[in-house]
Amino acid sequence: MAQWHADTIESNGIRIHYTRTGGDKPPVVLAHGFSDDGLCWTPVAEILQADYDVIMVDARGHGRSDAPDEGYTPAHMAADLAGVITGLGLHKPAVLGHSMGGSTAMALAGLYPELPGAILVEDSGARNYMEDNSAEAQERRRQWHDRMVKLKGMSREALLDYARTNMPTWPEAELGPWVDAKLRFNLKALNRGGATGMDWDQILRSITCPALLLTADPELGAMVTAERAAQMQALIPQLQVVHIPGAGHNIRREQFGPYMEAVRNFLAQVTQGARG
Template identity: 25%
Template sequence: MPKVSLNGIELFYDSKGTGEPLLLISGFLCDHTYWSVIMPDLTAQYQIIRIDNRGIGRSSAPDNPYSLQQLAHDAAALLEHLNIHQVHVAGHSMGGQIAQELALLYPQKVKSLILLSSLAKGDERFNQIISTWGELLQRIDTKLYQQVVLPWIFSDNFYSMPDMIEQLIEWAVHYPFSPPVHSIYHHSRAILGANTINRLQNILCPTLILVGKQDILTPMKFSQQLAVGIPKARLSVIDGGGHGFIIESPKIVAKEMLDFLAQLNSKR
């Protein structure tokens, strides 16, 4: 699993599978491993490239303000390094915001977008949550932090599974590549400063917008706003999941993604 020096940092990435390239961008607090559960389905048909955004996982974590446009520039620089001229892009949550910026800054590179549990701009409640999460690890330990965050991520059904949440918390507590406290703060402020509402009409590539019906962090109204604003967007609502539906309903999410990409290929 290699790193590459670009834009003044070391960026970690992982590439698996063959076929058309599909770039996966993770969200707040998450590195490339967030996509692991759907990787077997995706790599069967595509070259899957996953990155650790600056500040996360095994990438560099400079202690200075970040912007989502800066993270999009990092992704574009990686594509240049890999000699990939066009790519399908999927982003979850903050990763979907980065994907929007990538499509706006480098429209010639992005063949299609898949925006999962994402948004153009947060409302006051969302912004308060993200602002608090950005500061909270300065005051409490990782275990308690996860206990605070996870109810916003997963559905009632997921919480009813015996020991599932406890296993996730233990995994997070012992994960060797947890982001530093300063990166969590800088990422939270990047999210708070992000706004594509008045630029959505400039995203001209085919776009699939996926949201869980039980998502209480980035509720359906955010995805509906994206679907209205992006000219070639289609919205699909998944019944059985919350914000973390990639983990809760991996087969359904993978099928939605693959069906969308297959329909694009069939139109050529």
């Protein structure tokens, strides 16, 4: 990790921070979930860096990226990511996203189909979960606001103890980056209403690159059901689905070995195909 490069780049009118492993290798862009940041991908990047140039992006309002007052929809974040890809001169990168980052990856592939070489989605169902202005979504955002205020009010040591107690199955290597992301999180990123123009069915139909969806167990907290995965496959015929049992929403943090096997197999398949 000592040789990784951190920098910012102007994208979509704001400064986006990223960390990059580097090297003349196929690029892989990592898009984190809500309230995480780029370095939450550290265990994944440490594995992938031998074969890939890994770019871990902080979404707007997260990590060390700018936090505008508004614009936290998947379309805005896809435009941010598109600017990073073009600004860094990345040619057809694979884009791996978790949760919110999975929505960003799918929006990117549907709205800017010429940019990604492939997308990999960790438990994200391409639905307006927090972005609409319904009473349910507003209440969900209020609950998230209260939770984030509570977490940000803790010391780092207290937050580590909280993580160990509440995520007992997570490896210790996951906890420090998770804690630091919560402390860096900007509450403006909760301003997620207004995704009135997100036609997810049309966006998914517009995805032309190879695609992988990683699912887990809804009874353990995973969001994408087998029914939703089948609906997504109907809209994206080339979508591969790999179910990883024994995990909830944070698949990689709960079943790291099987997760990395699925990711590496798919990346090898699409990068070899691109070279061929």
